[in-house]
Amino acid sequence: MAANFFRRLNPAIVMTEKLDAKLIAELREILGNDAVIADDAELLVYECDAMTTHKSRPLAVVFPRTTEHVSRTVKLLHKHGIPFGPRGAGTGLSSGAVALGCEKGERAVTIEMARMNRVLEVDYANRRAIVQPGLINVRLSQAVAARGYHYAPDPSSQTSCTIGGNVAENAGGPHCLKYGATTNHILGLEVVLPTGEVINLGGAGADGIGYDLLGAFVGSEGTMGITTKVTVRLTRTPQMVITLLADFLDLNDASRAVSAIIAAGLLPAALEMIDKVVIKAVEDSIYAAGYPRDAAACLIVELDGLRAGLETQAKQAAEICYQNGARSVRAASDETERKKLWAGRKGAFGALGRVSPDLFVQDAVVPRTKLPEVLAGIYAVGAKYNIRLSTVFHAGDGNLHPNLNFDGRDPDEVERVHKASKEIMKLCVDAGGSISGEHGVGLDKIDYMPMIFDQNSLETMLAVKDVFNPLGLCNPGKAVPAQKMCREHKKGFDFANA
Amino acid sequence: METPQATSPNPYTIPLDKILHRLREMFGEDRAQLLRGAEFRVAGETERVVAFPQQREELSEMLELAHRERWRVIPAGAGTWLEMGNKPTQMHLVISTARLNRVVEYEPADLTGTVEAGCSLTEFNQLTAKHRQFIPLDPFGDPRLTIGGTIATASSGPLRCAYGTPRDWLVGITVVHADGKISKAGGKVVKNVAGYDLCKLYTGSYGTLAMIAEMSFKLRALPASEKTMVFYADDQKNEIELLSTLAVALSDSDVQPAAMEFVSPGHNASLPLDPHRHALVLRFLNEPETINAQIDDATRIGGYCQRSVLSEADAARFWTAYHESETADDWAYSFRLSALPAELPGLVADLTQVLPDTHVRAHAGNGVVRVLAPLGWLDNFKTKERARKVAEVRRAAQARGGQLLILRATPELTAQLDVWGEVGPTANLMRALKDKYDPQSQLNPGRFVAGI
Incomplete structure (x- = not known):
């Protein structure tokens, strides 16, 4: 159950396995010469996605343009028992697009869907x-x-x-x-x-x-x-959008305001929280949005819908923020300002690049009423391990994104990040939460799955996987921890009689 | 101890009293009953054994026993949906979750709740209404309808126009498998992508994969107020076309009704509508000023139709009667057709051409049409022609990218037609899935699609 992302952090990439030249030729025949990359140097950029902590260089990357391309490619790989996996823009944050093979150290073919973009x-x-x-x-x-x-x-x-x-x-x-x-x-x-x-x-x-x-x-x-x-x-598209920026001198007040907004029955289109570390990083960056630098936390509360009645809702949301200790609440005065507020929020992960070379983003979810205590716990973990920790997250649905800034070249810091992230995960799970709200389990969180699912539940998921993917060749090593190596799945796993 | 007969049972030779005795011996006198009459009747049989587990573990033990004895089990909640589906190929025992009905957890400030399968949707929504919250599902049928039954049958009602269907609200589930094993998927939080989303798979699976023991839901705040508006077409010759065109136009506008129902004349209930005309009924749930603005918008878009806003009393009477009458006993036939929303006018036209004098209701914003008819409805056709006519409507729906589901019909008709219709190429995946979950086909054998 130990999270072993550390082990995978700088994996020795197994270079021994290579695609057969004949197979590469066959792929070229299916997809065209310009649609197959098999040169190791060129493959380098495909060895990870936006979560750079896990890497595996693909055997080849292919670029289909049609469903038939995909189908014929998959048939060919399936025939030869070669593992493969899809990839979109590679922006995933769970290492879901990393080209893992079936066995440890084995590689896979990446099917890059970027050219099917119409x-x-x-x-x-x-x-x-x-x-x-x-x-x-x-x-x-x-x-x-x-x-x-x-x-x-x-x-x-x-x-x-x-x-x-x-x-x-x-x-x-x-x-x-x-x-x-x-x-x-x-x-x-x-x-x-x-x-x-x-x-x-x-x-x-x-x-x-x-x-x-x-x-x-x-x-x-x-x-x-x-x-x-x-x-x-x-x-x-809603007739009207009102975006509020509320700032707080105490982060706990901000999370209490979140709970209060939800409990009041308001349904904002979005309800986001940014802490002071992120505010500073954003304000120092090209995403500078005008967040008050001295605030402990900001909330972005966006209300949208029909024009009639929306301002009443916005007033109510603002009042709740004030009742919970907001220093100020202001509405974006025009579309430009509104976009700026969001650019800061959406650019936060990029801005955090200013803090350190590497960033580990978590994605746990907790019940919304538990936000104050869980957040306090998370910062305590950050302090305990002396980590540059910050949070920017979807507060309205309790989806936390604790960011752990670190330098991958510093083994000691990497080790501390590893320990801290595990502790944070446990904190969230113990509060009745989940290990991932939107980034996916991928390879990154696969060892955490037993924290929230027992053996029967995992086996049930694997049984469903077997129905679609009986040989296990399609994106092995992701989502649900395998009980067996792939290719062994041929007979399917009969959990009902196991 | 297992009896020799139990290991290789012929379903029709296991005496019911033996099953009953075995259950009572293991779980207590009150946990199993021999019921006659309509209660928990599955397929016209005169009597049946019904077991009532009171704990999740008891449900698991009962299924484990059934697994050992190779008893075929019909999962049930309140028993209001048992007539739906193909006739099971075998059955020995009904297991009802009606007494597995506790509210496990309800945290108003989180807007989430966890309930056992047998919890009544009406009662749960009464509880949450104290905090001005609800699960925004309004399936038709008996108010005893359980939440487990709502999920198992993916039942929805008019509110799906704004709020979606059960799959949109279920966030976590615990099920008991055919062999008694317990597993779960999802969780208790409102946003969760850990593990496969098996909540979706169990929703609408009619108890053929596993039995639901517990579910967690997202809730919504109850709207502050409501109003109901009715449109009639001026030109009585083209009522269907005018009203369904209006429905399409409203759907492509900023008017956002919580429900938008198309209702033909010939209904059995005392609906406060003109009994001779087709109507398009819009229900708005929102803040008063937002509703008024929408009524103005709807009035502008539907200017070519007669319209009125129902009084509060009439509106309440309408929705209650509308719900109750949908599943009333006087309908011997109940079909559900589904197609893309904009196909609604064509779908209704096809239908009324093949089968005139039919009472039609539709979720006009969703492309879901219901056909309701009393016994004797198809009497104008010769016996063999009846199934052909229904098949013709089914084909017409399929040609519009949809299908026809038979919720209720005479045994004569269901003997000739699969109630679900063709699944298409995904049937193999579905059968493989059933095989993984329930290799011995113990749960609802033969009742579901593709022979499952």
């Missing part, structure tokens, strides 16, 4: 769009904005992350407090199963019949197959 159809009458998985999240909202719609899930990385990656991780974002996460906005998927078979999940009328395979697939982190087409729900 909007295929926009259907306003049914308030949906059909897109390719490599489409950048924000591009979809831009494409439908003029007609008064947007795509609601908005991860902080939305200007670079892909819809396909969002589907794999069930990505969230600040606005999922009101609008729900990716899973609530996916109506159908075309998927290449790990055997190469192409299948459609959901997507027909409002209510599918039979098991909700679509629901199980979303958030399966690329372990059930590769998404090649996505039907998403389009959301009406």
Whole structure:
């Protein structure tokens, strides 16, 4: 159960295994010469995603342009028993796109979906769009904005992350407090199963019949197959948006204000908290948003919806902030200021790059009423291990992002980060929370899974995985800790008779 | 001790009193009953054994016993959905979670709650209403309907227009497997991506994978006020087209009703509507000033229709009667058609062309149409033609990207038609899934899609 990200921090990359030249030629034949990378130097950039602590250089990276490309590639790899995994923009924060093989040290082929990036159809009458998985999240909202719609899930990385990656991780974002996460906005998927078979999940009328395979697939982190087409729900763009910035001299007051806003029955579109370390980092950076530098914490409270009645809600939210000790609450005066407030929030992880070369971002969730005590606990852990710790997070749904700044070249600090993050995780789980709210388990948090799921529960998940991915070749080592090495799964794992 | 017969049972030769005796011996007199009549009736049988576990562990032990004895189990909550589905190929025992009905945890300030499967949705929402909160689901049917049953059948009602369906509110689940093992998925927090989202898989699985023991939900704040608005088409010849076009236009506007129901004449209840005309009924739940602004917007968009805002009393009467009448005993037939929302006018036109004189209701914002009809409805057609007509409507729905689900029909009709319809190429995955969960097909055998 020990978190062994430390062990993987600077793994000795096994270079012995290489793809057979004949196989590379076959891949080139399927995908074209410009769509296969197999040169080690070129592969370097694909050895990790945005969580740089885990690395494994792929055997090759392929760039399909069509569903058929994906299907034929997967069929070929499946035939040869070579592990593979999908990748979008590589912005993931759980090492879900790292090309792990089945055995320790083994590598895999990365199927990079970036070239399948078109909007295929926009259907306003049914308030949906059909897109390719490599489409950048924000591009979809831009494409439908003029007609008064947007795509609601908005991860902080939305200007670079892909819809396909969002589907794999069930990505969230600040606005999922009101609008729900990716899973609530996916109506159908075309998927290449790990055997190469192409299948459609959901997507027909409002209510599918039979098991909700679509629901199980979303958030399966690329372990059930590769998404090649996505039907998403389009959301009406609100008539009006009011964004408040409340600042507090005591962080506990800010978290109490969060609980009070939720308890009052207000449903802000977003409710975000930023602590003083992050405020300073942001204000020192190009994302400077005008957050008060002397505040212990700021809340961004965004209310949206129909014009009528919105100001009443905003007033109520502001009053609650004042009642809980806010020093000041101000509303963004125009769209420019509003965007600036958000640019600071969404750029926070980038800004923290100023603090140290490496950043370890956690993603635990706790019940909202537990925020004050859990936050106090987290800072105490940071102090105990002498770590530059900060938090910037989706306070409204209790989704914490403690950031542990460190220097990967300092083994002692790395060790302390490792211990602290484990302790923080335990703190959140003990408070009734979960190990991940939106980043996914991936490789990064896989050793934490037994903290929240017992053996039966993990085996049940593996049984479901077996249905989709019986050989375990598709994105091995992610999401749910395997009980066996892959390829052994051939017979399937019969938990009911185990 | 296992009896020789128990290890290789022929379902129709295990005497019910033997099952009853075994259950009572192990779990106590009050934990199992032999019931006759309509209560917990599954498929027209005259009597059945029903077990009532009171703890999760007891449910697990009962399923373990059934597993050992190879008894086929029909999972149930309050028993209000048992008539739905294909006729089970075998059944020995109904296990009802009706007494597994505690509220495990409710923290108003977190807007979350955890309940046991047999907890009644109505009662839970009465409890949370004290804190001005609710699970925003309003499935049709008996008020005894359990929350477990709502999830198992993915039941929704008119409020899905604004609030979505059960899959959108369930955040965690504990289930008991066919062999008695207990597992869970999700958690108690409102946002969670750890592990596969098996909550979705159990929602709408009709008890064919495992039995639900406990669930955690997100809640919503109760709206401050509500109003109901009714539209009638001026031109009575084109009522369906005018009203369904209006529904499509409203859906593509800033008007955001909590419910938008299309209702044809011929309803059985005393709905406070014009009994001879089609109507589009909008329910708004919000702050008063927000509702008024929306009514103004809706009035502008639907200017070509007659409209009125119901009095508070009429509105309350309408929604109560509308809910109760949907599953009333006088409907011998109840179908649910589903297609893309904008296909609504076509879907209703197809339907009324093939099967005239049908009472139709629709979640107009969601493309879900319900067909309700009394016994004798298909009497104008010859016996063989009846199933053909329904199949024709099903094909028409499929051509519009949807399907037709038979919730209730005469045995004559369900003998000729699969109540679910074709699943398509995903059937193999579904069967494989069932095989993993319940390799001996002990839970609801044959009742679900694709022979599951």
